[in-house]
Amino acid sequence: MTQKLTYRIIMLLAIHFASVSLKLKAQSSPIIAYDLFYNLYEEDDQNVESLFTKTGRITNVIYDTLGVPQLMTFTPTEYGNQLEKISSNYWIERTPQVLIYRNYGSAARIYSTVSVKLIDRNTRETLLNNTIQSVQLVKIKGQWKINHLSIQSEHPSYPIPEEMFPEGALNIAEETENKNDTDFEVRPIPDFNTEYDPNIVYQANEVDEPPVYPGSMAVYSDLLETYDVVTTPTPGYTPFLITINEDGQAELTYVHDLSGFQISRAESFVRSMMIWYPAIKYAASVKCKLVMYIRE
Amino acid sequence: MFLLSTCQLVAQDTNLRSIGGILDAYFTAAETTDSLARATGFQNLFTENGSITSVVMNYDGTNRVREGSWQTYLEKTGQYYRRFTPDFVEISREMEYYLEIASVHCIVAQYSKQNMTSKQYKEEHWMQFDLVYLNERWYIDNLLWINEMPGVQIQNALITDTLIYSPE
Numbered sequence: 001m002t003q004k005l006t007y008r009i010i011m012l013l014a015i016h017f018a019s020v021s022l023k024l025k026a027q028s029s030p031i032i033a034y035d036l037f038y039n040l041y042e043e044d045d046q047n048v049e050s051l052f053t054k055t056g057r058i059t060n061v062i063y064d065t066l067g068v069p070q071l072m073t074f075t076p077t078e079y080g081n082q083l084e085k086i087s088s089n090y091w092i093e094r095t096p097q098v099l100i101y102r103n104y105g106s107a108a109r110i111y112s113t114v115s116v117k118l119i120d121r122n123t124r125e126t127l128l129n130n131t132i133q134s135v136q137l138v139k140i141k142g143q144w145k146i147n148h149l150s151i152q153s154e155h156p157s158y159p160i161p162e163e164m165f166p167e168g169a170l171n172i173a174e175e176t177e178n179k180n181d182t183d184f185e186v187r188p189i190p191d192f193n194t195e196y197d198p199n200i201v202y203q204a205n206e207v208d209e210p211p212v213y214p215g216s217m218a219v220y221s222d223l224l225e226t227y228d229v230v231t232t233p234t235p236g237y238t239p240f241l242i243t244i245n246e247d248g249q250a251e252l253t254y255v256h257d258l259s260g261f262q263i264s265r266a267e268s269f270v271r272s273m274m275i276w277y278p279a280i281k282y283a284a285s286v287k288c289k290l291v292m293y294i295r296e
Numbered sequence: 297m298f299l300l301s302t303c304q305l306v307a308q309d310t311n312l313r314s315i316g317g318i319l320d321a322y323f324t325a326a327e328t329t330d331s332l333a334r335a336t337g338f339q340n341l342f343t344e345n346g347s348i349t350s351v352v353m354n355y356d357g358t359n360r361v362r363e364g365s366w367q368t369y370l371e372k373t374g375q376y377y378r379r380f381t382p383d384f385v386e387i388s389r390e391m392e393y394y395l396e397i398a399s400v401h402c403i404v405a406q407y408s409k410q411n412m413t414s415k416q417y418k419e420e421h422w423m424q425f426d427l428v429y430l431n432e433r434w435y436i437d438n439l440l441w442i443n444e445m446p447g448v449q450i451q452n453a454l455i456t457d458t459l460i461y462s463p464e
Contacts, residue, residue, distance in 0.1 A: 031459075053349075053361075053363055054363065055347060055349075055363045055364055055365075057345060057347060057438070059343075059345075059397075059426070059428065059437050059438075061395070061396040061397055061428060069395075069396045069428075069429065069430055070430075071343065071428055071430060071437075073343075073345045095461070096461040097460070097461060098458060098459070098460055098461070099458070099459040099460075099461060100392060100456050100457075100458055100459075101456060101457040101458070101459055102401065102453060102454065102455070102456055102457075103453075104422050104442060104445075104448070104450065104452055104453035105351065105353045105359065105442050105445050105448070106351050106353060106359040106361070106442065107351050107422065107424070107440060107442040107453075109399060109401070109424055111392040111399050112461075132394040132395075132397065134392070134397060134399045134426065136399075136424060136426065136438065136440055138349065138351055138361050138363075138440070139359065139361075140361050147349055147363065147438075147440065148347065148349075148426055148437075148438040148440070150397045150399070150426050150428070150437065150438075151397075152394055152395050152396055152397040155395055158395060160394060161394075166460045214447065214448065215445065215446075215447040215448035216357065216445070216446060216447045216448070218356065218357030219357065219445070219447070219448055221357075222357060271457060274448070274452060274455075
């Protein structure tokens with residue numbers, strides 16, 4: 001039944017956005033909405049309800065004294081009250097670790113490990129609990145909202161799989177990379193004559209067919225808008241380069257003029273892209289660079 | 297007819313210990329045209345607070361989101377079932393799970409046969425099931441689906457990025 005589709009693992013560092021920028025771009029992408037939720041108490045003008053849909057719910061699986069699982073369901077208000085109640089005695093730190101992210105149109109899913117730390121305000125005693133939190137998001141009136149959140153605490157006898165923590169995820173990425181090297185090796189066909197040079201990265205005006213982003217114009221515009229990127233020189237925007245490789249994968253290739261925060265956003269922007277239709281020259285797919293501009 | 301459908305649904309209870317079993321049971325219940333049997337099926341499969349959300353992507357990139365309980369969904373879809381007979385075909389499935397929770401992603405083709413004309417319509421969806429394992433079986437706690445957008449394959453919904461969260 002299960003049909004394995006294209007699976008890619010991309011490592012992303014520094015997806016924690018500066019709080020000022022978060023306020024400006026509140027809930028404009030699933031990741032930002034997710035980030036706002038887990039930094040709830042760092043955002044003084046946010047409340048839990050504003051991050052959820054009207055019928056949004058939180059489902060928490062807990063165990064009774066006999067170890068039998070029980071379901072606790074909260075509305076966002078109830079959940080917020082719970083957090084507030086706990087925070088009167090403890091400092092609460094909820095730190096996401098590894099996120100498995102899916103997004104299509106106005107729906108997204110983030111299945112993640114979240115470490116929850118409760119620090120006693122009086123004794124400084126710390127309680128640490130790892131959880132799996134599966135967040136479903138939908139875009140309503142231009143804002144991403146959490147529609148459903150499932151929480152499962154780690155059971156000491158059944159630890160959360162290693163790959164759901166950063167070190168483990170790195171191992172998986174390495175394995176995938178090696179597997180790709182072995183399974184998908186590309187060899188040139190003998191005696192095939194062409195002027196095609198795989199080492200050349202062409203400019204868009206040098207190729208026969210420039211790269212094309214798949215889907216409708218609206219999808220591409222939405223992506224550009226989400227990350228505040230434009231395709232023509234604009235005051236207040238800094239240029240950077242992306243290369244669309246022969247296989248349609250986009251790659252960030254020149255970021256020297258960008259600030260650290262802009263690089264982080266540009267990385268997210270490129271990572272969010274679907275596979276392009278690559279540029280064509282000499283009747284072959286070729287690498288092509290595109291200049292884009294990101295807001296300062 | 298209702299009794300027969302109910303018996304079929306009860307017989308499926310034994311399969312609800314597996315994720316495949318509860319998904320199959322959901323599609324069977326959702327294909328049931330008898331409203332009482334369908335309600336019985338949903339009641340058996342969803343948690344008490346279980347919810348259903350549908351996201352319809354329009355051609356111009358705008359969307360329409362409908363959210364509510366599974367009971368509300370049943371009330372609001374009566375007219376659809378009077379006009380159409382649905383058939384769900386699961387094309388692919390991926391999932392993440394840990395202990396008592398699972399997030400299941402399916403690409404599903406929904407065929408709707410118009411009862412008056414026998415004309416058939418097809419739509420493909422990304423369906424997300426949030427499942428919980430209680431009392432030795434799975435329940436659906438939340439279900440969301442979104443339709444395929446023009447020019448963007450619905451299979452893209454299953455492409456995952458693995459991100460490492462790194463605070464400043």
